[in-house]
Amino acid sequence: MESSGAGTTSAARAAEVLLEFGRRSSALGVSEIARTTGMSKAVVHRILTTFVECGLLLYEPATRRYLLGPAAATLGARALDVSPLRRVAREALIELQRATGETATVSGRLPGGRVYLDQVESTKEIKMTVELGRRFELHSGSSGRVILAHLSDDEQEDLLSRPLARLTENTMVDPESLRTALRDARERGVCRSTGERQEGAGSIAAPVFGADGAVIGAVSVCGPGYRMTEDACERHEEALVAAARRVSRALGYRGQDAAAVNIVAAERV
Template sequence: MEPSTGGTVATARAAEVLLEFGRRTRALGVSEIARSTGLSKAVTHRILTTFVECGLLLYDTATRRYLLGPAAATLGARAIDVSPLRRAAHDALLDLQRVTGETATVSARVPGGRVYLDQVESDQEIKMTVELGRRFDLHSGSSGRIILAFLPEHEQEDVLTQPLTRLTSTTIVEPGVLRDTLREARERGVCRSVGERQEGAGSIAAPVFGADGTIAGSVSVCGPAYRMTPEACTAYEGAAKDAASRISRNLGYPVDVPTTAAAE
């Protein structure tokens, strides 16, 4: 590995500040960002000022807080639009929605979590929709947990040893219980969730692998919990796995290469 230089350190600090806004859903202040990143307030303020000047962030003078700006929105939308995973999943999502009648989604693994890249919404009057481009943790919900299940063990432990946010009354935040669910998900090749990330929602997800056999993301079927019953999830399990396999092949994943699972 090349030794770090002043330029690379400064770039890494700036990137960490900007990524902090992807982890939150509200405006942030200098002190809060400095605590989260471990940077001094002076360094944090200089980075924020630079990002405001180039349009990546906006500064709210009334609250003295910062939020993502129009340039960041443009970059985010462009990143989703050109994503190889999104392109690879397009036709499979259309077919998955037709087969199940529920909303079909694809998520990409990103540092520290995952993001929804695309969805094909259910044509039913009452349906689930997801927020594209927003970062979600891996421990809550089927789309994230199936990704977590197929990460190498040391990366799993990095997640499980951190404080886990309880989003609903049924979010699993106990590391021991999570390890059991991850083991089951690896064995079954799918993960189920009822109300863990969002109250009243149910889903089933399968893993998507890249050309090198590592986990790249996940595909899911989601809908209102009263429709996503255990019986319905069992019925959709094969379709979800088939869609995930199809997307993996589109990404170049060869069937004779073992996946890089946490058990290794």
């Protein structure tokens, strides 16, 4: 009989393997997963076989690789449907899109990353759209970095100690530069990004907090870089902060974010 400790370890390993598919956009092989997770190929193969049997993964004999299956898609769709953050953010996103004319999004925090939960697209012919349900790293893009900025120092340093992927020429991967950017984002309560995660795109984001005061996501405004200029981002900032604050309040947060403090202070000058 398997002990509870061994059962927990097995479950953790299975979860780690499945989560690898959320971090990648392509099919994965046994060797690749084993190398990334540090597990043996035998363990990885056994886990993958189980997931194929229950429909969470599909196996491609021609390439000997695995990809997410229909059961995983069902779980993902259901997770979006029942997400409290997505539900309470919907009206705020609609108002934010109307106020700015650009696409408004909400992201949820994941361990070491984030995922887009919803978007209200711009009505303009040329616009930005995001991929819902795909995991993104925290060091690139305004939504990720504003979440990272509000994590603990230990959590920040853990991420900064790892290799950081350069997605575009503008992706910030130098740890010291990131530390400076994180301090600025935390003080201002908003974060701006220009072509860091996607070429030609620009965005500005503000954090969303839960009832316990911990950051749980971000609301952003995104569009083509030529429209998301510094002046445009400054114009959008008040509406963005108001939307993020509205979502945080709906989730039970009763504190005051840095951007709200800055806006109040500016109004008193």
